[in-house]
Amino acid sequence: MTAPLLEVRDLRKTFVRGHGSGRRVVTAVDGVSFEVADGETLGVVGESGCGKSTTAGMVVRLIEPTSGEIRFAGTSLVGLRERRLRPLRRELQMVFQDPQSSLNPRQTVGTILSAPFQVQGVQPSGGVLAEVRHLMERVGLNPEHYNRYPHQFSGGQRQRIGIARAIALRPRLVVCDEPVSALDVSVQAQVLNLLAGLQDEFGMAYLFVAHDLAVVRHLSDQVVVMYLGRVVEQAAREELYRNPAHPYTQALLSAVPVPKVPEARKRVLLTGDVVQDRPVGGCAFRSRCPRFAGELSAGDKTRCTEETPTLLPLSPGQSAACHFV
Amino acid sequence: MADEPLLRVRDLSVHFPTPDGLVRSVDGLSFDVRAGEILGVVGESGSGKSVAGKAILGLHEPGQSVTTGEIRYAGRQVVGAAEEELRQLRGSEIAMIFQDPLSSLHPYFTIGDQLSEAYRVHNRVSRKAARARAVEMLTLVGIPAAARSYGAYPHEFSGGMRQRAMIAMALICDPGLLIADEPTTALDVTVQAQILQLIWDLSQEFGSAVVLITHDLGVVAETCDRVVVMYAGRCLEQADVVDLFERPMSPYTWGLLGSIPRIDETRGDLAPIAGQPPSLIDLPPGCSFEPRCGFAFGSCTSERPELSAAGSEDHLARCHLPVPDRQEIWRTQIAPAL
Numbered sequence: 001m002t003a004p005l006l007e008v009r010d011l012r013k014t015f016v017r018g019h020g021s022g023r024r025v026v027t028a029v030d031g032v033s034f035e036v037a038d039g040e041t042l043g044v045v046g047e048s049g050c051g052k053s054t055t056a057g058m059v060v061r062l063i064e065p066t067s068g069e070i071r072f073a074g075t076s077l078v079g080l081r082e083r084r085l086r087p088l089r090r091e092l093q094m095v096f097q098d099p100q101s102s103l104n105p106r107q108t109v110g111t112i113l114s115a116p117f118q119v120q121g122v123q124p125s126g127g128v129l130a131e132v133r134h135l136m137e138r139v140g141l142n143p144e145h146y147n148r149y150p151h152q153f154s155g156g157q158r159q160r161i162g163i164a165r166a167i168a169l170r171p172r173l174v175v176c177d178e179p180v181s182a183l184d185v186s187v188q189a190q191v192l193n194l195l196a197g198l199q200d201e202f203g204m205a206y207l208f209v210a211h212d213l214a215v216v217r218h219l220s221d222q223v224v225v226m227y228l229g230r231v232v233e234q235a236a237r238e239e240l241y242r243n244p245a246h247p248y249t250q251a252l253l254s255a256v257p258v259p260k261v262p263e264a265r266k267r268v269l270l271t272g273d274v275v276q277d278r279p280v281g282g283c284a285f286r287s288r289c290p291r292f293a294g295e296l297s298a299g300d301k302t303r304c305t306e307e308t309p310t311l312l313p314l315s316p317g318q319s320a321a322c323h324f325v
Numbered sequence: 326m327a328d329e330p331l332l333r334v335r336d337l338s339v340h341f342p343t344p345d346g347l348v349r350s351v352d353g354l355s356f357d358v359r360a361g362e363i364l365g366v367v368g369e370s371g372s373g374k375s376v377a378g379k380a381i382l383g384l385h386e387p388g389q390s391v392t393t394g395e396i397r398y399a400g401r402q403v404v405g406a407a408e409e410e411l412r413q414l415r416g417s418e419i420a421m422i423f424q425d426p427l428s429s430l431h432p433y434f435t436i437g438d439q440l441s442e443a444y445r446v447h448n449r450v451s452r453k454a455a456r457a458r459a460v461e462m463l464t465l466v467g468i469p470a471a472a473r474s475y476g477a478y479p480h481e482f483s484g485g486m487r488q489r490a491m492i493a494m495a496l497i498c499d500p501g502l503l504i505a506d507e508p509t510t511a512l513d514v515t516v517q518a519q520i521l522q523l524i525w526d527l528s529q530e531f532g533s534a535v536v537l538i539t540h541d542l543g544v545v546a547e548t549c550d551r552v553v554v555m556y557a558g559r560c561l562e563q564a565d566v567v568d569l570f571e572r573p574m575s576p577y578t579w580g581l582l583g584s585i586p587r588i589d590e591t592r593g594d595l596a597p598i599a600g601q602p603p604s605l606i607d608l609p610p611g612c613s614f615e616p617r618c619g620f621a622f623g624s625c626t627s628e629r630p631e632l633s634a635a636g637s638e639d640h641l642a643r644c645h646l647p648v649p650d651r652q653e654i655w656r657t658q659i660a661p662a663l
Binding site for chain 1: 369370513514515517518519521522540541542543544545546547548566567570571580581582583584585586587588589591592594595596597598599601
């Protein structure tokens with residue numbers, strides 16, 4: 001069996017907030033493990049504060065993990081020095097949520113898109129200029145706009161620039177952190193089709209982080225659902241969306257409004273919201289869990305309160321972290 | 326005419342003069358809201374949906390914008406009304422909640438004080454009575470330990486709780502109409518479901534009509550009775566929610582439906598709308614959607630289509646294509662691909 005392109009093991013990140021007596025440690029990511037195979041898309045989905053963006057940041061080493069292991073194409077990234085990391089960046093790229101703040105406003109598109117070639121010392125066969133124009137065309141931008149600045153483009157076009165920069169050197173993995181959440185639906189669909197088309201053409205893998213479950217379903221082969229820093233469920237796409245196992249995944253999926261005429265849909269309404277009532281120890285979801293509030297016996301509940309559930313396989317290709325699935 | 330709708334908007338335009346030219350944010354918008362119904366106003370950024378919502382409350386500064394047309398609430402004209410009259414209307418008759426509750430709540434005052442004040446502005450009651458009413462409202466919107474939460478400051482609440490507090494404040498004077506401008510856009514999806522449920526329950530309980538402004542067709546499908554689809558300042562389609570999703574009659578609505586990835590099924594390629602919305606300063610002379618429309622023909626470029634009946638009396642669309650042609654296109658080309 002071949003090794004996965006990206007392998008993340010027991011990744012953890014804590015941030016220290018405040019100081020003196022107000023000092024407290026926030027665990028943003030708490031023991032996350034997953035793999036991304038060559039040419040595949042792994043969707044990471046969850047609500048605010050679940051640690052999905054922190055995880056993405058650690059994979060590209062914009063955030064230093066507190067502990068854990070990240071192996072990319074056989075090389076361990078954690079603790080790797082910048083000098084050794086740089087050649088790997090050709091293979092490992094990122095697309096950010098907000099193209100406005102991830103593009104230098106004082107550089108032209110041409111300069112922005114030539115940078116990867118200069119930084120990595122890559123000389124494309126037809127020259128950098130020709131390659132950049134080709135890239136612009138490929139992502140649906142007019143190559144004549146080479147000398148324009150980011151502010152002269154619309155939000156959707158700016159996201160195309162960000163994507164063009166990420167794929168310039170034909171990376172093997174592109175980490176996308178909420179790449180379409182700032183866009184209107186009609187433009188969002190254009191960008192989603194672009195991402196899918198580029199993957200078909202170049203065969204790269206995506207680590208696709210988003211809060212929108214429908215968008216994740218559309219693009220992903222495998223899906224990881226996170227809640228308060230931990231993976232609560234992981235499965236192949238159809239498994240996850242057709243037979244969600246974890247009570248959180250079930251509630252999450254049933255909460256998404258569907259754009260079609262409503263038949264009576266059974267909705268699992270969760271109470272409370274994520275950050276305010278994070279319980280200590282045991283299962284982090286129990287404060288909002290409909291099963292914990294309802295059907296479970298007192299003895300079962302003790303287990304939820306005391307024992308943190310680990311991600312266990314339910315069937316080939318589907319695992320969930322719940323004592324009672 | 327049998328009975329006048331609660332809110333009647335006719336040929337509403339809100340234009341903003343800027344150094345670059347006149348921005349036609351809302352341009353000839355007409356719709357009705359009947360008592361007790363939930364009307365969805367859906368559109369993408371810049372479609373004019375929020376500008377129209379604010380116009381209903383007379384919130385546009387006269388010096389910076391030009392509002393024309395008719396907005397009649399229970400027989401009273403809002404456009405051009407004196408500030409004093411508007412002030413009476415706002416809060417007591419028509420209330421509004423916004424996307425970001427943190428910036429609509431005052432950070433220095435407690436949630437309870439802000440609620441009580443909202444009540445006392447329109448009702449001559451004692452502080453004590455206002456306080457009791459505020460606690461009652463906080464309980465009603467599902468804020469736990471309402472008496473204790475009364476003394477909390479906005480920053481102590483989570484996003485979902487703040488939006489609940491805003492809803493409590495909006496409904497405290499029992500208004501006939503609630504305008505909710507993207508009330509759940511800043512919230513997580515599980516909290517969004519709670520808030521939409523709350524708005525729906527309360528509109529039933531209080532009998533308030535709701536204008537729900539949103540970009541999310543899913544929210545519209547699950548919450549609204551009728552829908553207005555806006556594009557570049559104009560209404561391109563309005564219909565009963567069932568008609569809109571089962572028999573949409575505007576190519577723009579088709580484009581929106583083709584653009585949305587679905588949670589309930591795995592779709593193949595999305596069918597996005599090509600290009601971008603037009604500049605509101607330099608609108609196309611004909612149909613505003615014509616440059617992006619896959620079905621445009623001769624007169625679409627030169628003549629602005631009128632909002633006209635499409636299929637049923639209650640179903641209106643702004644499109645030059647003959648109705649039978651659109652029905653045929655929807656049935657044979659659009660619906661099968663969704």
